[in-house]
Every structure is written in C-alpha cells, then in structure tokens.
Amino acid sequence: MxxxxxxxxxxxxxxxxxxxxxxxxxxxxxxxxxxxxxxxxxxxxxxxxxxxxxxxxxxxxxxxxxxxxxxxxxxxxxxxxxxxxxxxxxxxxxxxxxxxxxxxxxxxxxxxxxxxxxxxxxxxxxxxxxxxxxxxxxxxxxxxxxxxxxxxxxxxxxxxxxxxxxxxxxxxxxxxxxxxxxxxxxxxxxxxxxxxxxxxxxxxxxxxxxxxxxxxxxxxxxxxxxxxxxxxxxxxxxxxxxxxxxxxxxxxxxxxxxxxxxxxxxxxxxxxxxxxxxxxxxxxxxxxxxxxxxxxxxxxxxxxxxxxxxxxxxxxxxxxxxxxxxxxxxxxxxxxxxxxxxxxxxxxxxxxxxxxxxxxxxxxxxxxxxxxIYGTHATLFGSEAGSFSTAEKDKEGKPKFIPTWNWRSTTTDDAIYIELFSWPKGSFHLDKLPRTVTSAYLLADKSKKPLKITNSAGGIDIALPVQALDPIATVLVLKTK
Known part of the structure; x- marks a missing residue:
C-alpha cells in the first residue's frame, strides 16, 4: 500500500x-x-x-x-x-x-x-x-x-x-x-x-x-x-x-x-x-x-x-x-x-x-x-494470505482483499517457519521454494524429531503427524541453506 x-x-x-x-x-x-x-x-x-x-x-x-x-x-x-x-x-x-x-x-x-x-x-x-x-x-x-x-x-x-x-x-x-x-x-x-x-x-x-x-x-x-x-x-x-x-x-x-x-x-x-x-x-x-x-x-x-x-x-x-x-x-x-x-x-x-x-x-x-515471531522477516511466498477479489469492492471502491486462514510463514536467514492454522492430512505441500530445505521438525516438539521430506518436480512435501500440537497454530520449521 x-x-x-x-x-x-x-x-x-x-x-x-x-x-x-x-x-x-x-x-x-x-x-x-x-x-x-x-x-x-x-x-x-x-x-x-x-x-x-x-x-x-x-x-x-x-x-x-x-x-x-x-x-x-x-x-x-x-x-x-x-x-x-x-x-x-x-x-x-x-x-x-x-x-x-x-x-x-x-x-x-x-x-x-x-x-x-x-x-x-x-x-x-x-x-x-x-x-x-x-x-x-x-x-x-x-x-x-x-x-x-x-x-x-x-x-x-x-x-x-x-x-x-x-x-x-x-x-x-x-x-x-x-x-x-x-x-x-x-x-x-x-x-x-x-x-x-x-x-x-x-x-x-x-x-x-x-x-x-x-x-x-x-x-x-x-x-x-x-x-x-x-x-x-x-x-x-x-x-x-x-x-x-x-x-x-x-x-x-x-x-x-x-x-x-x-x-x-x-x-x-x-x-x-x-x-x-x-x-x-x-x-x-x-x-x-x-x-x-x-x-x-x-x-x-x-x-x-x-x-x-x-x-x-x-x-x-x-x-x-x-x-x-x-x-x-x-x-x-x-x-x-x-x-x-x-x-x-x-x-x-x-x-x-x-x-x-x-x-x-x-x-x-x-x-x-x-x-x-521475534526477529523474523516477512514471508517468502505471499499467496497464502489470500487474494484480491475480481468482483467485490472495498469501501474505497478498490478490489476487496479476501484473506485465507490455512497458514502463514515467517523467515530468518537459515529457516522458514510455517504457522499452520488448518492441519493438513498427511503432509504439507509447497509448490515452490526459493531455498534448499535441509531438515524439518515441529517447533513445539521438544525432541525436534525430524520429519520426512519428499522432493519432486511438483515441489516439496513434509510428512506430518496425525494431530496438530497446538489447536490455534502449530509451527513447522524448515531449516534451509
């Protein structure tokens, strides 16, 4: 803006x-x-x-x-x-x-x-x-x-x-x-x-x-x-x-x-x-x-x-x-x-x-x-927050922004944090990544148990446990280089 x-x-x-x-x-x-x-x-x-x-x-x-x-x-x-x-x-x-x-x-x-x-x-x-x-x-x-x-x-x-x-x-x-x-x-x-x-x-x-x-x-x-x-x-x-x-x-x-x-x-x-x-x-x-x-x-x-x-x-x-x-x-x-x-x-x-x-x-x-949250930078993605409507207008007559609430992301120099609001079944998928992911785990998991990473031509998938660790937001950490 x-x-x-x-x-x-x-x-x-x-x-x-x-x-x-x-x-x-x-x-x-x-x-x-x-x-x-x-x-x-x-x-x-x-x-x-x-x-x-x-x-x-x-x-x-x-x-x-x-x-x-x-x-x-x-x-x-x-x-x-x-x-x-x-x-x-x-x-x-x-x-x-x-x-x-x-x-x-x-x-x-x-x-x-x-x-x-x-x-x-x-x-x-x-x-x-x-x-x-x-x-x-x-x-x-x-x-x-x-x-x-x-x-x-x-x-x-x-x-x-x-x-x-x-x-x-x-x-x-x-x-x-x-x-x-x-x-x-x-x-x-x-x-x-x-x-x-x-x-x-x-x-x-x-x-x-x-x-x-x-x-x-x-x-x-x-x-x-x-x-x-x-x-x-x-x-x-x-x-x-x-x-x-x-x-x-x-x-x-x-x-x-x-x-x-x-x-x-x-x-x-x-x-x-x-x-x-x-x-x-x-x-x-x-x-x-x-x-x-x-x-x-x-x-x-x-x-x-x-x-x-x-x-x-x-x-x-x-x-x-x-x-x-x-x-x-x-x-x-x-x-x-x-x-x-x-x-x-x-x-x-x-x-x-x-x-x-x-x-x-x-x-x-x-x-x-x-x-x-602390000391992080803005998302490397952006579309996860929502999109501007092609039909609805806001009070100023501009395209209305329609948020979506499945996940958000913050970053540091060596990590991508995915804050998951809606828990995916089986795995979390990303189509594109600007960095190479070296490992993944859930931030609330004290043991930092590694999560399985699958790379393919279609992007990357991170295997997740059956249930979220937090009902409001569970953080998936992707360590990167």
Whole structure:
C-alpha cells in the first residue's frame, strides 16, 4: 500500500470524512507526507545502515502493548446516565462535555490499584517486548508530572503519583522497552488545541465550548512542546518511542518542524507517521486492520484493540478470542510488521480480567513458538494470505482483499517457519521454494524429531503427524541453506 501525498486542503477533507468513523487514532495509511521539509528530520539525513541500526530492536520485537488510560476511565462510556456511542477515550468530544465539567473529573481520579510492576509483568508474560502508554490523550490530561501545565495526574488528582516514572523503573527492572503516546495536535481542554468534528460541532475549529478557543501555535508553544521536552528528558533512557496522533491542518510544516528539531536531539528515538506537517516518521500505522500485503520497504505497526474501545468502557465486553489475537500477531509478523495490542485499565488502575486472560494465553504460545515471531522477516511466498477479489469492492471502491486462514510463514536467514492454522492430512505441500530445505521438525516438539521430506518436480512435501500440537497454530520449521 502506498503513502498518500496530497495538499493541506485534501488533508482537511480526509480528516472531515474520517471523523465520521470515531477513530481512536487517524488511520496511518491516510496521513499525507512529503519530502519537502524546512527542518530535516533524522529520516531525511541518515544512511540505510544508520536506520537499520536505529530500528534494529523494534524490528526484532514484533509485539508490543498499547495502554490507553486517563480520566475517561471514570465515566467509562457513560455521561449523565446515558451510554455514549463510540470509543471510551473520546467521550468528552462525543458527548460535548464542557471543559470545566470534564476537568472536574480529576478530583475523583485516584487509581490506587495501579501497579507498574504488575502491568510490566503482564506485558512480559504476554511475550511483549515494549509498551507505549498515553502520556496525554486528546482530552489534554497529562498522565505524568508536568510542570508545564497543572492539568496532570500529580498536581490535579488525589493520587499525586507519576505512573510513567513508575513504569519506567519497572521496565528497566524487567527488561521491557517503554514509549509514550502524546496527542500533539488535538487538545480539548487547552485554549487553542485542535479538535475533530463530532455531532453538531460545526464551528471552523470544531470546538463546543468557548473556553477551548485560542491560537494553535500558542497552545503548541506553551503546552505541547514544553510537555514533550519533559517526556524526552525526565525519564532517563526512555522513551524509546514517541507515538503521535491525529494531525490536523493546524500542524503546518513550520510548526511540525519545531517539534522535529526537538526530536532530532534524541537520535535513537523512533516516531510514527502521525506528527503532521508532511513528515513521514519511521512507521506506518494501520489502525484496527492488517494491510493485505503489509508495507513493503517500510516499517509498520498495526495498532488494535482487544474489544471495541481503546479507553475503558464498563459495558464493552466484545473481546476478541485468543485465537483471533494470536493469528493476528502471526499474520502481521508474516507481512513484516509489529502488533501493538491495547489494554484499557479502569479508573482504579485495574486491567480488565478478560484482557489479562487473553494476554497470558498468547504468552504461553509465544513461550513455545516465539522463535517463529521475534526477529523474523516477512514471508517468502505471499499467496497464502489470500487474494484480491475480481468482483467485490472495498469501501474505497478498490478490489476487496479476501484473506485465507490455512497458514502463514515467517523467515530468518537459515529457516522458514510455517504457522499452520488448518492441519493438513498427511503432509504439507509447497509448490515452490526459493531455498534448499535441509531438515524439518515441529517447533513445539521438544525432541525436534525430524520429519520426512519428499522432493519432486511438483515441489516439496513434509510428512506430518496425525494431530496438530497446538489447536490455534502449530509451527513447522524448515531449516534451509
């Protein structure tokens, strides 16, 4: 899939149309980028070797934890006794909550059940290699100790603790990387902050409360950039990732360049394609879907929820099965991407039990089969993922991709991994192989018993036992040269 390039006016049209779909983030494949930057980013100047070195740990990781957590976990999807449609962290916008009423939630926010140790341990048990947490979402509330603005968890709540600092300490202890999500553009409680349109927010700036009005550049200079400086300097070797979101036309190339100048002071930092101002960043960010063929030649990360919301909603129990989550991970890795899977803690800091259960189950599979995911490259084949329909069209009028779910494949320099979802009878057949197979075995078989290999003019067949070793995905390893 290509990166779309368009004018500022076209960006505004995309944002207006996309806002109808109530996203937690703008889908990364819709962000306009270009190469004309008055302030060069590291991506504009580094060599291929330098980029490979900077991105090395991220490419190895393949699996990370997204955390959406903030004041929106208090209403948990309900305002004034009414369940508000849409995703939990957008409730202020979706319900047109006045700034003063929303800010008053801070006095109720006391997440005493929050445990940085337990959350990092959960990520580790799930096989996740990094965490990205919402340092500030669109509601403008900072989940860290900010001297730049008092609307934060330390100064404005009875909790008086900095969860980001506690997570940073635990990530160091437990060997997990830490990154910060920061809403650089939208801010619904700071004068001048941008806002996406919802409902009857028909004013040019889509504000619903006069106290939101102001100058965007002033917001950026007095709040957003100072807070980003805090995030980049107050937590030692973290963050390793900055995850931007929902750029609007307010983020001009010149203003975005001021942020890039700050990012350039941290040369090992990884950041995504959602800054705005035409900057492509490091990673494509497809949201709530897996691109049919990945993004060949680009690093990419699919961010997805476990249920239907990012921020906690008390009545959203539509959780995906462990099978779906695990097969998503395998599918993403087979296309060369990373999987950023979200949890949404409640207002006390508890992770929903259904999320814990599924993450632990995924981790059990990875404890046995992680070799087929971590540090691997995309499939050498491709047709196993499915094909584009000759008759059906997607919502953009393009041929619809019809996935198939029999198997996927990942690779390393000396191995081909076949993740089998549907267990073949007798043997697994491949028509063509770009490498010579020297041996084969099942990854979950501790004895690594060799499997019979039969080569013929029609391809290669690997004899398999009668039953799969795992009901969700059994990994066949083909050692190659």
């Amino acid at each position: 290509k990166t779309y390039r368009c004018t500022v006016a076209a960006v505004a049209l995309l944002l207006a149309s996309h806002a109808l779909h109530s996203p937690a983030q703008t889908e990364g494949h819709r962000i306009a980028t270009n190469q004309d930057h008055s302030v060069a980013a590291i991506q504009d100047t580094e060599t291929a070797a330098q980029r490979d070195a900077r991105m090395a740990w991220w490419r190895e990781a393949r699996f990370g934890m997204f955390i959406h957590w903030g004041l929106y976990s208090i209403p948990a999807g309900t305002w004034n006794g009414k369940q508000i449609p849409g995703i939990g962290e957008w409730i202020m916008n979706s319900a047109s909550i006045p700034v003063a009423d929303y800010k008053a939630l801070a006095s109720q926010f006391n997440p005493t059940a929050f445990s940085a140790h337990d959350i990092v341990a959960l990520a580790k048990a799930a096989g996740m290699k990094y965490i990205v947490i919402t340092a500030k979402h669109h509601d403008g509330f900072a989940m860290f100790d900010s001297k730049a603005d008092p609307f934060n968890i330390v100064a404005a709540t009875p909790f008086h603790r900095d969860p980001l600092r506690e997570l940073a300490e635990e990530c160091r202890k437990q060997g997990v990387k830490l990154g910060f999500y920061y809403s650089q553009d939208q801010d619904w409680t700071a004068p001048g902050g941008a806002a996406y349109k919802r409902g009857n927010h028909d004013r040019p700036n889509h504000h619903w409360d006069p106290s939101q009005d102001g100058d965007f550049a002033s917001y950026l200079h007095t709040k957003a950039i100072p807070q980003m400086k805090e995030l980049l300097t107050n937590y030692g070797d973290f963050p390793v990732v900055i995850w931007f979101d929902t750029p609007t036309p307010d983020m001009t190339p010149a203003l975005a360049g001021e942020i890039v100048a700050l990012l350039n002071q941290h040369p090992n930092l990884i950041w995504n394609n959602r800054l705005g101002g035409g900057y492509k960043g490091d990673t494509e960010t497809p949201e709530q879907f897996i691109p049919a063929q990945g993004y060949p030649g680009r690093d990419w990360e699919a961010c997805m929820t476990m249920n239907d919301t990012w921020g906690y909603k008390s009545y959203d129990t539509n959780f995906k099965s462990t099978e779906t989550l695990l097969r998503n991970l395998i599918d993403i890795a087979s296309k060369g991407g990373n999987y950023l899977l979200n949890i949404g803690p409640d207002s006390k800091g508890n992770v929903p039990p259904a999320e814990i259960e599924r993450l632990q189950q995924v981790g059990k599979w990875l404890a046995v089969n992680g070799e087929a």
